[in-house]
Amino acid sequence: MKILVPVKRVVDYNVKVRVKADGTGVDIANVKMSMNPFDEIAVEEAVRLKEAGIVSEVIAVSAGVAGCQETLRTAMAIGADRGILVETDAELQPLAVAKLLKALCDREQPQAVICGKQAIDDDANQTGQMLAALLGWPQATFASKVVLAAGQATVTREVDGGLETLALPLPAVITTDLRLNEPRYATLPNIMKAKKKPLDTVKPADLGVDVAPRLKTLKVSEPPKRQAGVKVADVADLVAKLKNEAKVI
Amino acid sequence: MSEYIAPVRDMQFVLKELAGLEEIARLPGCEEATPDLADAVLEEAAKFAEGVLSPLNIPGDQEGARWHDKAVTMPKGFKDAYKLFAESGWTALQCEPEWGGQGLPKVLGAAVTEMWKSANHAFSLCPLLTTGAIEALVLSGSDKLKQTYLEKMVSGVWTGTMNLTEPNAGSDLAAVRTRAEPQPDGSYRIFGQKIFITYGDHDMADNIVHLVLARTPTAPEGVKGISLFVVPKFMVNDDGSLGARNDAWCVSIEHKLGIHASPTAVMAFGDHGGAVGYLVGEENRGLEYMFIMMNAARFGVGLEGVAVCERAYQRARDYARDRIQGTDIGVRGGPKVPIIAHPDVRRMLMSMKAQAEASRALAYVVAAAHDTAIHHPDPEARKQNQAFVDLMIPVVKGWSTEIGIEVASTGVQVHGGMGFIEETGAAQHLRDSRISAIYEGTTGIQANDLIGRKMAREGGATLKAVIARMRAVEAELGAQAGEDFAAIRRRFGAGIDALARAGEWIVATYGQDVRAASAGAVPFLRLFGTVAGGWQMARAALVAQGRIAAGDTDPFYRAKIVTTRFYADHLLTQADGLASTVIEGAAGVMALAEDMF
Numbered sequence: 127m128k129i130l131v132p133v134k135r136v137v138d139y140n141v142k143v144r145v146k147a148d149g150t151g152v153d154i155a156n157v158k159m160s161m162n163p164f165d166e167i168a169v170e171e172a173v174r175l176k177e178a179g180i181v182s183e184v185i186a187v188s189a190g191v192a193g194c195q196e197t198l199r200t201a202m203a204i205g206a207d208r209g210i211l212v213e214t215d216a217e218l219q220p221l222a223v224a225k226l227l228k229a230l231c232d233r234e235q236p237q238a239v240i241c242g243k244q245a246i247d248d249d250a251n252q253t254g255q256m257l258a259a260l261l262g263w264p265q266a267t268f269a270s271k272v273v274l275a276a277g278q279a280t281v282t283r284e285v286d287g288g289l290e291t292l293a294l295p296l297p298a299v300i301t302t303d304l305r306l307n308e309p310r311y312a313t314l315p316n317i318m319k320a321k322k323k324p325l326d327t328v329k330p331a332d333l334g335v336d337v338a339p340r341l342k343t344l345k346v347s348e349p350p351k352r353q354a355g356v357k358v359a360d361v362a363d364l365v366a367k368l369k370n371e372a373k374v375i
Numbered sequence: 376m377s378e379y380i381a382p383v384r385d386m387q388f389v390l391k392e393l394a395g396l397e398e399i400a401r402l403p404g405c406e407e408a409t410p411d412l413a414d415a416v417l418e419e420a421a422k423f424a425e426g427v428l429s430p431l432n433i434p435g436d437q438e439g440a441r442w443h444d445k446a447v448t449m450p451k452g453f454k455d456a457y458k459l460f461a462e463s464g465w466t467a468l469q470c471e472p473e474w475g476g477q478g479l480p481k482v483l484g485a486a487v488t489e490m491w492k493s494a495n496h497a498f499s500l501c502p503l504l505t506t507g508a509i510e511a512l513v514l515s516g517s518d519k520l521k522q523t524y525l526e527k528m529v530s531g532v533w534t535g536t537m538n539l540t541e542p543n544a545g546s547d548l549a550a551v552r553t554r555a556e557p558q559p560d561g562s563y564r565i566f567g568q569k570i571f572i573t574y575g576d577h578d579m580a581d582n583i584v585h586l587v588l589a590r591t592p593t594a595p596e597g598v599k600g601i602s603l604f605v606v607p608k609f610m611v612n613d614d615g616s617l618g619a620r621n622d623a624w625c626v627s628i629e630h631k632l633g634i635h636a637s638p639t640a641v642m643a644f645g646d647h648g649g650a651v652g653y654l655v656g657e658e659n660r661g662l663e664y665m666f667i668m669m670n671a672a673r674f675g676v677g678l679e680g681v682a683v684c685e686r687a688y689q690r691a692r693d694y695a696r697d698r699i700q701g702t703d704i705g706v707r708g709g710p711k712v713p714i715i716a717h718p719d720v721r722r723m724l725m726s727m728k729a730q731a732e733a734s735r736a737l738a739y740v741v742a743a744a745h746d747t748a749i750h751h752p753d754p755e756a757r758k759q760n761q762a763f764v765d766l767m768i769p770v771v772k773g774w775s776t777e778i779g780i781e782v783a784s785t786g787v788q789v790h791g792g793m794g795f796i797e798e799t800g801a802a803q804h805l806r807d808s809r810i811s812a813i814y815e816g817t818t819g820i821q822a823n824d825l826i827g828r829k830m831a832r833e834g835g836a837t838l839k840a841v842i843a844r845m846r847a848v849e850a851e852l853g854a855q856a857g858e859d860f861a862a863i864r865r866r867f868g869a870g871i872d873a874l875a876r877a878g879e880w881i882v883a884t885y886g887q888d889v890r891a892a893s894a895g896a897v898p899f900l901r902l903f904g905t906v907a908g909g910w911q912m913a914r915a916a917l918v919a920q921g922r923i924a925a926g927d928t929d930p931f932y933r934a935k936i937v938t939t940r941f942y943a944d945h946l947l948t949q950a951d952g953l954a955s956t957v958i959e960g961a962a963g964v965m966a967l968a969e970d971m972f
Contacts, residue, residue, distance in 0.1 A: 155929075
């Protein structure tokens with residue numbers, strides 16, 4: 127069984143992001159970039175399935191600038207067998223990425239795509255779902271447990287009311303939640319091996335995909351500064367403020 | 376609370392732009408160490424240091440290693456962390472591929488080691504000592520010893536120690552009294568007590584391989600009668616499995632100022648019939664073998680100075696950003712500001728940052744020279760690089776660890792009263808840093824090694840070659856426009872003058888009045904470190920200027936020039952005064968009779 131794992135290169139979660147002065151986006155020049163943490167969980171899950179003998183090959187895929195090669199090497203250091211980079215300097219929106227992934231699925235014929243539920247940069251939470259729709263595959267999102275067997279996946283997912291368990295026929299798209307696993311630290315021998323694993327680069331045009339953005343970003347701005355708190359005189363005052371100012375009761 | 380974030384950006388800069396990683400990767404045997412591999416290794420090591428080792432630093436200090444029933448229990452979490460560390464292959468980074476190592480160059484090992492030390496000084500000592508023991512066995516051990524021990528030590532399944540010190544044999548190893556009695560089967564029985572044995576016992580690994588200095592019955596007195604032995608905690612059977620417990624016991628551990636999580640053992644060998652030991656190399660050559668690995672260990676300890684500069688700086692910076700106190704100086708009734716706005720706090724932070732960067736650059740450049748000295752195809756290049764390494768190791772060790780203590784102390788100062796309270800973590804850095812200027816040879820020992828063995832013995836030839844390299848950088852600085860570079864050049868030039876003046880005096884005086892030369896040895900080491908750090912900062916500023924001129928807008932480069940300017944005006948200015956102390960200070964040191972103290 128082959129598994130495809132899409133990985134996104136995002137601003138490292140430790141970095142305090144800054145909005146560009148002209149409001150067109152976030153400044154990522156000279157900022158530390160890393161693999162989206164949810165995608166790291168996806169890679170870890172796929173590699174564990176491989177180690178358990180259920181999966182035969184794990185293919186990491188990324189779309190974006192040449193720097194995404196580093197992200198793919200990180201995935202291969204965790205244990206992915208090879209990487210594919212769809213290289214483009216264009217702005218990529220979830221639909222475009224889903225289309226690119228669909229084209230790669232058509233080519234590679236994986237039995238499952240395991241991807242992060244969302245990326246920590248735009249928090250869109252759309253790519254996996256769009257990909258499932260484009261492929262016509264079933265999907266199980268926000269997975270906290272994944273069991274793969276011949277022709278079927280059993281996925282426990284985190285929903286507002288608790289846990290829900292779905293059975294779905296393969297091929298399928300599964301998106302990972304935070305508690306699915308704890309990604310390992312890559313070992314030094316695997317970091318060195320990752321360098322020698324195959325990494326193919328294709329262009330969106332090679333896959334016949336038009337990645338032109340469908341959405342237009344109007345403006346990006348800092349969240350409003352938190353206001354100082356106020357002291358209330360008594361409970362009645364507190365209730366009044368909650369009712370009239372905060373409008374939460 | 377400040378979390379450790381490995382300074383990967385500066386490490387990459389130093390490795391590529393100052394230490395010449397690309398040239399190292401072209402040397403035979405170093406081909407794996409391409410810049411992109413180095414980036415990946417740094418990234419993953421950073422994750423490990425930040426995510427596994429750093430969170431154990433304060434709990435490890437508070438709980439400490441504990442001794443009971445002749446055994447040591449490590450603080451909570453250390454055993455698992457060590458297991459993960461070894462399984463991740465970090466112990467094998469610089470080791471020979473023949474024994475399961477990755478054979479990566481020392482310059483990359485230096486950067487990774489700095490991370491372990493910044494994240495958790497006490498933890499980092501276990502692999503440091505193991506690496507030293509591995510080197511000694513690789514260089515001098517018999518095939519049988521290598522086959523029995525090396526693979527397990529390289530993989531980190533077993534750890535190693537260095538047993539040198541005895542109650543009456545500290546810096547003076549000629550006084551070693553531990554006995555080794557030859558047995559009919561070719562092994563020896565070891566009897567004696569060793570103290571200050573770092574990681575002499577612990578519960579993180581299945582076996583501990585002690586390297587022990589001892590005297591055979593026929594050995595001559597003094598340093599020429601000391602032999603080196605392997606003494607395992609558990610005997611090793613022919614099939615590699617562990618056998619009987621050897622008669623080598625940890626009978627207590629020390630209560631210390633710092634590095635509480637690192638067990639400092641008193642080891643008793645042979646209290647119950649004799650500890651089985653195996654000779655390493657030939658009899659009476661033990662000290663020679665130890666000194667080979669001592670150079671590596673001294674360099675490793677030098678990295679502790681770099682590491683604590685960085686760690687203390689990060690903690691102080693984070694606190695200074697958060698702590699709101701007072702208004703901007705000269706502004707009445709204005710808003711309260713974080714203390715990082717105050718000029719004196721800024722001065723302290725700059726001095727911490729500048730010394731962290733300078734000591735890092737110098738250490739990595741020396742590590743790169745060491746790689747070149749081992750791997751370069753041209754014997755002349757190997758020789759020159761080895762001479763440079765030999766000259767600079769006491770400087771890296773002595774200078775970096777001394778400024779490490781000062782920077783850690785400044786870190787406490789930035790915190791104000793809270794720095795004196797253990798809760799902030801600043802005090803731990805100061806306590807932990809203190810040992811680095813003592814073990815593996817005190818600063819005084821380093822300085823005597825520097826002026827005697829490394830300078831006077833060869834008439835100061837290598838020092839002159841280093842000064843010539845510094846002069847070339849000074850000339851390059853002269854070609855740059857702007858006030859920053861004018862100031863850097865002026866201060867650096869004066870620093871080189873001071874180093875040359877004091878260096879010539881040392882070489883000329885050593886043969887005639889060794890006491891006078893020795894009285895100025897530590898100030899000279901300080902002077903050398905200060906100017907050598909300035910040398911590397913000047914090179915960094917030149918690279919940064921080149922990038923800026925080429926249109927690079929990364930603020931890192933501008934910061935490098937500013938930091939170099941600070942280093943020039945605040946640290947290089949000390950060079951001339953230190954030179955005067957070296958040359959004119961001896962009279963005051965020795966004039967007072969002993970009974971006047």
